[in-house]
Amino acid sequence: MDIHLDLYRIFREVARCGSISRAAERLFVSQSAVSQAIMQLENQIGGRLFDRGVRGVTLTTEGGALFSHIDDALELIENAQAKFAEMKALGAGSIRIGASDTICSLFLLPILKRFNDLFPEIRISVANRTTRESIELLKHAAVDIAFVNLPVENDASLEVTPLKAIHDCFVAGGKYAALADETMHLGDLMRWGESARRRAVSDELTGLYNRRFLEESARERFSNASFGLRNLSLMMMDLDKIHEINQNHGTRAGDLVFIAMAEVLRSATRAGDICARLSGDEFAVLLPDAAPDEAILIAEKARLNIASRKVAVPKVPDSKEETEISVRSSIGIATAPIHADTWEKLCHSADEALRHAKELGRNRVEIARQ
Numbered sequence: 001m002d003i004h005l006d007l008y009r010i011f012r013e014v015a016r017c018g019s020i021s022r023a024a025e026r027l028f029v030s031q032s033a034v035s036q037a038i039m040q041l042e043n044q045i046g047g048r049l050f051d052r053g054v055r056g057v058t059l060t061t062e063g064g065a066l067f068s069h070i071d072d073a074l075e076l077i078e079n080a081q082a083k084f085a086e087m088k089a090l091g092a093g094s095i096r097i098g099a100s101d102t103i104c105s106l107f108l109l110p111i112l113k114r115f116n117d118l119f120p121e122i123r124i125s126v127a128n129r130t131t132r133e134s135i136e137l138l139k140h141a142a143v144d145i146a147f148v149n150l151p152v153e154n155d156a157s158l159e160v161t162p163l164k165a166i167h168d169c170f171v172a173g174g175k176y177a178a179l180a181d182e183t184m185h186l187g188d189l190m191r192w193g194e195s196a197r198r199r200a201v202s203d204e205l206t207g208l209y210n211r212r213f214l215e216e217s218a219r220e221r222f223s224n225a226s227f228g229l230r231n232l233s234l235m236m237m238d239l240d241k242i243h244e245i246n247q248n249h250g251t252r253a254g255d256l257v258f259i260a261m262a263e264v265l266r267s268a269t270r271a272g273d274i275c276a277r278l279s280g281d282e283f284a285v286l287l288p289d290a291a292p293d294e295a296i297l298i299a300e301k302a303r304l305n306i307a308s309r310k311v312a313v314p315k316v317p318d319s320k321e322e323t324e325i326s327v328r329s330s331i332g333i334a335t336a337p338i339h340a341d342t343w344e345k346l347c348h349s350a351d352e353a354l355r356h357a358k359e360l361g362r363n364r365v366e367i368a369r370q
Contacts, residue, residue, distance in 0.1 A: 005077075007041040008070050010034055011049065015067045016300050019056040026293065071301075094123040098134030098146040107164060108147055127220065136201075141272030141288050142220055157271075203277040205255060206262035211284075214276035218286055218343045222336070233287040233295035233335040236350040237265075237302070240328040240362045242281040249325070250317030254281075257327055260311045268302035284350075292335045292367055299331045299365045307363065330357040334368035 013023040014034065024031045042049050049063035059067055099108055104126060112124060127134070127143055134146035139157065150162060201213035209217075221232055239261060246254045258277065265275045265285060274286040285302075287295050310324040332354025340346035349368035357366040 003041065003044050007037050007044075009074060010037040011041055012067065012070055012074055014038060014050070014057060015059055015063070015071075016297055016304070017056075018058065018300075018304070022056075026297075094125065095145070096143040097124065097126045098129050098137045098143040099126060099148070100130060100134070101128050103147050103149075104128065137217075137220070139272075140217060140274050142217060203262075206258055206277050208262050208265070208283070209274055209276040211276060211278045214274055214278075214284055214286060215343065217274050218346070221288065222343050230289055231291045231335055231338070232346070233290040233292065233333060234346050234350045235285040235287065235295065235299050235302075235331055235333055236347075236354045237283040237285070237299075237329050237331045238354060238358070239281040239283075239306075240330055240358075242327070245313070245325065245327070249313045249315070249323075250319075252317075253311075253313035253325075256313050257311050257325075260309055261306060261327070261329075264305045264309055265302055268305050269298060273298075290335070292333065292338065295333045295335060296365060296367060299333055303329050303331055303363070303365055328363040330354060330362045331365045332357055332368070333365065339368040339370060 010023070010027065013026055014020055017023045017026065020034050020038070021031050024034045027034065038050065045066075047062050048060055049066065050057040051060055097108075097112075108126075112126075115122075116124065127137060129137060131148040131152065134143065134148050135152060135158070137143045138146040139155075147163075150160070152158070152160060201209055203210045218232070218234075221230075239257065242254055242257065245257060258281070261283065262275070262277065265283060269275055269285055269287070272288060273290075276284050276286075278284055285298075287298060290298065306327060306329045308326070310326055312322045312324055315321045315323045332350045332352065334340060334346050334349035334353060336346050339349040353366045353368040357364050360366065
C-alpha cells in the first residue's frame with residue numbers, strides 16, 4: 001500500500017481540529033482540497049475514517065486506531081527533520097549551558113573560549129546552577145547541555161559522559177539537621193535529599209510539577225539572553241464544572257479526575273514541556289519553543305484526549321459502587337514574546353484567553369488577542 005505522506009498529514013490535522021474547515025485554515029489550503037484528500041485516503045486505505053456531522057467530523061473506531069499510530073509516526077519524522085536542520089546549521093545559532101560557578105571557573109571557561117574561537121557565530125549563554133538544578137533545566141529543555149558533579153541519579157533520558165576527576169569535600173546544610181545523630185549510607189542520603197527535592201517541586205496528588213517550579217522555570221527562560229528570539233507558550237486550563245462532580249460523587253471522585261487528567265496532560269504534551277497543577281482544577285503547561293500554531297495543536301490534542309477519557313468514580317459519595325464519568329476542559333493560550341514580554345503579562349494574557357474560552361461555551365481552546 002503506497003500512500004502519500006501528505007495525505008496522512010492532512011488526516012492528522014483534521015482529526016486534531018475535528019473540523020475540515022478549521023484544518024484547511026491551519027494548512028493554508030481550500031476546504032475542497034482537504035475533503036478530496038480525506039476521500040482519497042479513505043479510498044486507498046479501504047475504509048471510512050470520519051463520521052461527518054453538522055458540527056464537524058469525528059473519528060470512526062478505525063480512524064481513531066489509525067490516528068494514534070500516524071500521530072506518533074509523523075512526530076518522529078518531524079523531530080528527525082528538526083534534528084537534521086539543527087546539525088546542519090552549526091554555523092549559526094546558540095548553545096545554552098547549565099553549570100555551577102565552580103565548574104565554570106575551574107574547568108569550563110578555557111573550553112568555552114576555544115569553542116568561541118572555532119565557532120564565533122554561535123552565541124553561548126550559561127545558567128549558573130547547582131548540579132540538580134542544572135539537570136532539571138536539561139530535562140525540561142531550558143539548557144542544551146549541563147556540566148555537573150558526579151554521581152547523578154540513574155535516568156535513561158540522560159546521556160552521561162565523565163570528563164574529569166576532582167577531589168571534593170562533602171558539606172551538609174541545615175536541611176539535614178534531623179539526620180545529625182544517624183549513621184546513613186551515602187546512597188540513602190542521596191535518595192533522602194532527592195525525595196525532599198521532589199516534594200518541594202511536585203504536586204502531591206497528581207505528581208505534576210507545582211506552581212513554584214513552573215514559575216521558577218518560566219522566569220529562568222525570561223531572564224535568558226536568548227529571550228525574544230525563542231517562543232515560549234503558556235497553556236492555562238480549567239476543568240469544566242468540577243464542583244458538580246464533587247457534589248454528585250464526592251471529593252474522592254474529584255481527586256481521581258485530577259489524577260487522570262494529569263496522565264492525559266503528560267501524554268498529550270512533548271518531552272521538555274512542563275505540566276503543573278496550580279490549585280484545585282487549575283492546570284498549566286509551559287511549552288518552550290512552541291509558536292502559537294503548535295501550542296494550539298498541543299492544546300487541542302489535550303482537550304480531545306480529556307473529553308474522551310473515562311474516569312471510574314464512586315457512584316455516590318462514599319459508595320463502593322462505581323460509575324464512569326467524563327469531563328471537559330477549557331484552555332487559554334498565550335505566547336511570548338508575541339503576547340507578552342514578562343512572565344506576569346504572559347500569565348495574564350493566558351488567563352484572559354481562558355476566560356474567553358469559558359464565555360464562548362467552554363470545552364474549547366482560545367488564544368490571546370494581540
